[in-house]
Amino acid sequence: MSTNAQLRLDDKDYSLPVIRGTEGEKAIDTRKLRADTGYIAYDQGYGNTGSCESAITYLDGDNGVLRHRGYPIEQLAEHSNFGETAYLVIYGELPNATQRKQFGDLLRQHAAIDPQMQAILQGFPKDAPPMAMLSSLVAALAAYYPQLATNNFEADLKNFDLAAAIAISKIRTLAAMIYRYQNGLPYIPPKDVPFCDNFLQMMFSELYKDYVPTAEVSRALNTLLLLHADHEQNCSTSTVRMVGSSAANLFTSLSAGICALSGPLHGGANTAVVQMLQSIHDEHDDGTRFIAAAKSGSKSNRLMGFGHAVYKNFDPRAKIIAKACDDVLDKLGINDPLLAIAKNLEQAALKDDYFLSRKLYPNVDFYSGIIMRAIGIPVNMFTVMFAIGRSPGWIANWREVAANPKGRIYRPRQIYCGPVKRDYVPMAQRA
Ligand code: ACO
Secondary structure, three states, X not given: OOOEEEEEEOOEEEEEEEEEOOOOOEEEOOOXXXXXXXXXXXXXXXXXXXXXXXXXXXXXXXXXXXXXXXXXXXXXXXXXXXXXXXXXXXXXXXXXXXXXXXXXXXXXXXXXXXXHHHHHHHOOOOOOOHHHXXXXXXXXXXXXXXXXXXXOHHHHHHOHXXXXXXXXXXXXXXXXXXXXXXXXXXXXXXXXXXXXXXHHHHHHOEOOEXXXXXXXXXXXXXXXXXXXXXXXXXXXXXXXXXXXXXXXXXXXXXXXXXXXXXXXXXXXXXXXXXXXXXXXXXXXXXXXXXXXXXXXXXXXXXXXXXXXXXXXXXXXXXXXXXXXXXXXXXXXXXXXXXXXXXXXXHHHHHOOHHHHHOOOOEOOHHHHHHHHHHHOOOHHHHHHHHHHHHHHHHHHHHXXXXXXXXXXXXXXXXXXXXXXXXXXXXXXXXX
């Protein structure tokens, strides 16, 4: 196995170190490339660039493998819940009983939202995009907790446990408040109940009557959030790392991650899937026309919820969520016509050479929207749900950046391709 890569450039030989990860991942270390050769490595969109070393999540897209801190996602989905997986992702180990209780207590103690922050929410138009409201409110946490958000790594790491619990717990509470505000409903304060149940009761309780979720709904929400807990260097997580690398505090960095997630190519795909399934349903089609259109190669006609930038075999989360979807609908006695359409589409696509040859399989978003519909979450809140689920991964990645003594500010380079030097033209001489 090579320990160095040889590069021949302009008749000179250079030796570049090779790095190996614990799962055998291989990389050529190009950090000194420019200093040694005058060249930079060009990789538009960073698709082939390792931007960091990380001990949080291992992902093998060719073989459909996803592990958090070494634990396979299948085992976590079966045996763990969102709170415990969040702890694992953030702290690196499964909690013992004391740690789990302490973490749960912290989440419960910091679930409520300051009345002044509630006033900020009321300043937004009722029909404002929920992700715009969420990112603003999470940025505002830095103003409400300045002692936890000093923009100094050492000081902010000392208060990390508290800041992390505040972030996870309040993102969840803010999500429920945004929903209530948009629907003209009074806020329901958090209760001393488990994380997901608390979210459900803050969403769906009536003013004088608590909503008590069934075990099936509670489990389905836990699974949904757990499956989103982290996913390596995706667009929003890399954004959190990039912003964090400037020594920006946790809340500010998380707010940037929420903004990145709001884009339809990232966190918005679950919404697009349900809209696609609904229009197939409304047109009384069985999906045949959609599949034919998707094969045209046009980006605007893609089969939403199919394909993945990294998974080229199957998305392990999709398998788990498809089963969870079946279970929850079955136990709740819901007959969602969109589920039948989704299954037909999946079956048809998986027999079709267009999808097979391009390694296009259902991704996590293909079934997650149907679970959210079954729970009662409206389509415009889907990406917010993704943000609640992804918060542990963002927090863990921020911590890695903050705690890395050899870290440096993220600052990629570019290939300039604009005009070459030219002289200023006075207004009178301009065409
Ligand atoms: N439907 C039809 N054709 C597709 C689809 C699709 N969903 N996805 C990719 N293709 C085709 C492309 O047209 C291309 O065909 P060609 O080789 O004939 O030109 C080929 O498959 C490869 O496509 P790329 O865009 O190179 O694939 P890439 O890996 O870059 O894109 C992506 C991945 C963006 C997820 C893409 O598959 C897609 O747009 N899927 C639909 C949107 C979606 O579900 N996004 C959610 C991703 S998961 C997440 O964010 C949690």
